[in-house]
Amino acid sequence: MSEAGPTFSESDGQGLVEGFARVVAVEGGQVWLEPEQSSGCGGCHSAGLCGIGAAGGNAAKMAAKRFQLPAALGLRVGERVVVGIGETTLVKGAATAYGVPLITLLAGGILGQEAAGTDAMAALGAVAGLGLGLGLAKIIANSLSARGVLTPRFLRRAYTPPPEAGCHTEHG
Amino acid sequence: MQHYLLLFISAALVSNVVLMRFLGLCSFMGVTTRVDTALGMGASTTFCITISAMIDWGVDRFLLEPYDLGYLRTVAFILVIAAAVQFTEAVVRKVSPTMFQLLGIYLPLITTNCAVLGVNLLLVEGKMNFIESTVFALASSLGYSLVMVLFAGLRERLALANVPRLFAGPPIGFITASLLALAFMGFSGMSTN
Numbered sequence: 001m002s003e004a005g006p007t008f009s010e011s012d013g014q015g016l017v018e019g020f021a022r023v024v025a026v027e028g029g030q031v032w033l034e035p036e037q038s039s040g041c042g043g044c045h046s047a048g049l050c051g052i053g054a055a056g057g058n059a060a061k062m063a064a065k066r067f068q069l070p071a072a073l074g075l076r077v078g079e080r081v082v083v084g085i086g087e088t089t090l091v092k093g094a095a096t097a098y099g100v101p102l103i104t105l106l107a108g109g110i111l112g113q114e115a116a117g118t119d120a121m122a123a124l125g126a127v128a129g130l131g132l133g134l135g136l137a138k139i140i141a142n143s144l145s146a147r148g149v150l151t152p153r154f155l156r157r158a159y160t161p162p163p164e165a166g167c168h169t170e171h172g
Numbered sequence: 173m174q175h176y177l178l179l180f181i182s183a184a185l186v187s188n189v190v191l192m193r194f195l196g197l198c199s200f201m202g203v204t205t206r207v208d209t210a211l212g213m214g215a216s217t218t219f220c221i222t223i224s225a226m227i228d229w230g231v232d233r234f235l236l237e238p239y240d241l242g243y244l245r246t247v248a249f250i251l252v253i254a255a256a257v258q259f260t261e262a263v264v265r266k267v268s269p270t271m272f273q274l275l276g277i278y279l280p281l282i283t284t285n286c287a288v289l290g291v292n293l294l295l296v297e298g299k300m301n302f303i304e305s306t307v308f309a310l311a312s313s314l315g316y317s318l319v320m321v322l323f324a325g326l327r328e329r330l331a332l333a334n335v336p337r338l339f340a341g342p343p344i345g346f347i348t349a350s351l352l353a354l355a356f357m358g359f360s361g362m363s364t365n
Contacts, residue, residue, distance in 0.1 A: 017208045035273055067270070067273070085274065087208065089274070090208050090211060090212060090274055090275075091211065093268075093270075093271045093274045093275060094211060094212060094215035094216075094275060095215075096267075096268075096271070097215075097219075097263075097264050097267055097268065097271045097275060098215045098216065098218060098219040098275075099215070101219070101263075102218065102219060102222055102310060105222065105226075105306070106306065106307065106310060109302070109303045109306050110173075110176070110303060112303075113301075113302070113303040119233075119301050119302040119303075122301070122302045122303045122306075123226070123230065123302050126226060126302070126303075126306060130223075134263060134267065137267045138266070138267045138268070141267050141268035141270075141271060142268070144268075145268060145270055150268065150270040150271065150274070151270065152273070
């Protein structure tokens with residue numbers, strides 16, 4: 001779980017990747033939020049009304065994605081909020097989670113191929129490189145999390161649709 | 173080493189998986205409305221294509237070819253791709269739950285991305301060894317990511333442009349994609365043989 005991060009001021013709202021989250025609990029001076037399941041295309045921001053978003057959200061998976069914000073924000077359970085992360089955070093996250101293991105995988109594979117000249121050694125080198133890269137990625141991710149780089153920040157309250165509302169987009 | 177470099181340039185730019193081979197067009201049009209979603213999708217796809225290519229190379233070399241099961245190739249590769257996506261999801265969640273929040277939403281889309289299957293089938297066609305197939309898969313997927321991010325940047329600017337009503341939305345998107353494909357055709361002048 002991520003550490004609670006500070007909120008952005010209005011002027012900080014520039015250069016942020018925004019997303020929606022719903023308050024699921026307020027306890028111990030912290031607000032727990034679950035990010036709303038949205039489609040990967042990011043084209044639809046009405047996940048609160050969207051049946052696809054609701055059906056796609058496995059309860060256990062969603063619980064694993066919970067994060068905290070300070071209770072001083074005065075948020076109530078069930079409220080929808082807009083949270084954001086810095087634009088560079090996604091790049092750093094992708095480079096760490098995917099880039100580092102891929103580089104070590106390729107380096108290990110090429111080393112194995114050049115050293116022994118067989119496919120078996122190349123494959124072994126690649127798998128070893130992948131394992132090393134995943135370990136490195138975990139260390140870097142922990143370091144980024146400890147510095148609060150990956151923590152979503154509260155931006156503003158969002159519209160909370162009534163329970164009987166349905167999705168009425170042009171695209172169904 | 174030069175051989176790998178040429179293979180890399182050839183797969184990423186000259187024979188770009190989206191603009192030259194026309195694979196992954198659904199995600200190319202669907203996930204490129206914003207640069208950040210295109211970047212997340214591109215990074216996730218790059219990882220999954222590379223991992224699945226490694227496994228598929230082994231499946232084809234040690235299982236399908238020796239036992240003359242070539243007719244099961246597509247089914248077997250789809251199964252491997254689905255497993256690779258699940259593996260990637262587990263890895264990202266283990267590496268950092270926060271990163272899983274950021275990047276996890278793109279993973280289910282990759283299972284049905286034809287670019288992943290297409291690259292794996294191209295590897296078999298190319299009769300490559302292990303490291304060549306890994307370099308080819310990585311380069312192809314990086315080429316895919318490059319085009320996704322470029323196109324997303326163009327579409328973000330198009331959203332602010334004064335486009336005639338009949339061309340607004342997907343039509344101007346397709347016109348822009350065709351111009352981008354023409355630009356990438358310039359790379360075909362590079363000899364990588």
